[in-house]
Amino acid sequence: MNQQMPKNLLGLDLQELAAMVVAAGEPAYRAQQIFHALYSERVPSLDQATSLSKEFRAALGAAGVSVGMPSIQKRFLSSDGTVRYLIELSDSETVETVWMPEGDEGETGDGSEAGEELAREGFERPPRGWRRTTICVSSQVGCAVNCQFCLTALLGVKRNLTAGEIVGQVIAVLRDQNVSPPNDRVNLVFMGMGEPFLNFENFIKAVRLLVAGVGITESRMTVSTAGIVPRIYDLAAEPVRPKLAISLNAPNDDLRTQIMPLNKKWDLEKLIAAAREFPLRNRERLTFEYVLLREINDSESHGRELAELIHGLKAKVNLIALNPGPGIEFKTPEELRVLEFQKTLTNAGVPAYIRRPRGRDIYAACGQLKRTVEVAS
Numbered sequence: 001m002n003q004q005m006p007k008n009l010l011g012l013d014l015q016e017l018a019a020m021v022v023a024a025g026e027p028a029y030r031a032q033q034i035f036h037a038l039y040s041e042r043v044p045s046l047d048q049a050t051s052l053s054k055e056f057r058a059a060l061g062a063a064g065v066s067v068g069m070p071s072i073q074k075r076f077l078s079s080d081g082t083v084r085y086l087i088e089l090s091d092s093e094t095v096e097t098v099w100m101p102e103g104d105e106g107e108t109g110d111g112s113e114a115g116e117e118l119a120r121e122g123f124e125r126p127p128r129g130w131r132r133t134t135i136c137v138s139s140q141v142g143c144a145v146n147c148q149f150c151l152t153a154l155l156g157v158k159r160n161l162t163a164g165e166i167v168g169q170v171i172a173v174l175r176d177q178n179v180s181p182p183n184d185r186v187n188l189v190f191m192g193m194g195e196p197f198l199n200f201e202n203f204i205k206a207v208r209l210l211v212a213g214v215g216i217t218e219s220r221m222t223v224s225t226a227g228i229v230p231r232i233y234d235l236a237a238e239p240v241r242p243k244l245a246i247s248l249n250a251p252n253d254d255l256r257t258q259i260m261p262l263n264k265k266w267d268l269e270k271l272i273a274a275a276r277e278f279p280l281r282n283r284e285r286l287t288f289e290y291v292l293l294r295e296i297n298d299s300e301s302h303g304r305e306l307a308e309l310i311h312g313l314k315a316k317v318n319l320i321a322l323n324p325g326p327g328i329e330f331k332t333p334e335e336l337r338v339l340e341f342q343k344t345l346t347n348a349g350v351p352a353y354i355r356r357p358r359g360r361d362i363y364a365a366c367g368q369l370k371r372t373v374e375v376a377s
């Protein structure tokens with residue numbers, strides 16, 4: 001084998017695997033075998049890729065090629081069943097990935113989203129024992145965006161994840177939970193550590209591998225952006241893409257710039273214009289996420305202003321009462337305030353759902369992901 005061999009296989013697409021096997025002097029069909037072993041069988045090491053000949057596995061190993069599966073360093077189990085995984089990458093950096101049985105953050109309001117989805121699929125109500133599971137995936141080590149209500153922001157950004165590391169997180173958790181798409185239904189939300197649109201190429205390559213290899217359909221994936229406007233247009237042009245969520249959090253520029261400094265670069269006019277131009281598929285709608293901060297963005301007039309801002313868009317709003325954390329100066333609003341805010345939106349014709357926090361006790365809820373070591377210190 002020559003020296004052009006990749007170190008890690010995870011993250012390579014079929015074309016790249018084909019180039020590798022040809023360079024190794026192997027027949028081209030081997031690429032399909034490796035692709036299947038990596039993404040469908042989800043083998044953790046080459047030894048277990050028994051569809052490949054022993055000789056070929058040994059030759060790959062001798063050339064320093066391995067699967068490159070990230071390892072689970074720690075698990076934190078919440079009283080609500082959520083598991084926060086600390087995942088270690090090959091350079092010893094860590095990211096967090098969250099497993100949320102029975103939905104991402106849950107929803108209350110005028111009928112759950114899960115119920116709506118089932119209704120579209122022909123069920124009148126969730127069948128007995130019905131479950132859905134969501135994995136929240138990280139895209140960077142830390143984050144550079146600096147949203148003022150977010151624990152991850154306190155880390156700054158260390159580096160982008162590779163496509164293999166993004167896919168590897170999902171596979172490590174699927175293996176740990178003994179869950180196997182496409183037979184088991186799994187939703188993915190790219191809402192963990194990092195801003196996916198600041199690592200767009202690796203993120204979108206991971207999406208393609210998760211769809212074509214792992215077997216999770218794109219309609220079960222959602223990516224959330226803090227508002228990197230040019231990448232919203234890029235996502236719109238992708239033939240295979242997740243649904244789009246925009247982390248909005250304020251109904252006017254003054255307030256948004258205060259809590260999300262990136263609004264200076266891409267203000268609400270630009271952001272909402274991109275949202276209005278985003279081509280929605282059949283039955284798809286946009287999501288706006290709105291973290292409610294006590295006495296900052298949670299008044300009735302903020303609610304009315306928000307309804308006006310997104311008027312006419314095929315969209316829903318997910319309301320998240322701030323998940324508190326050390327070093328965050330904002331406070332969580334009272335439950336009644338959250339309900340009133342929801343009512344202001346629904347009265348204005350905007351579907352709004354309250355997300356129940358998941359795993360707040362283990363710092364796994366929205367905006368709380370931060371490397372455990374630093375939370376503990």
Ligand code: SF4
Nearest residue numbers: 143145146147150153
């Ligand atoms: S909310 Fe998201 S985009 Fe904003 S700092 Fe936190 S991880 Fe980054």
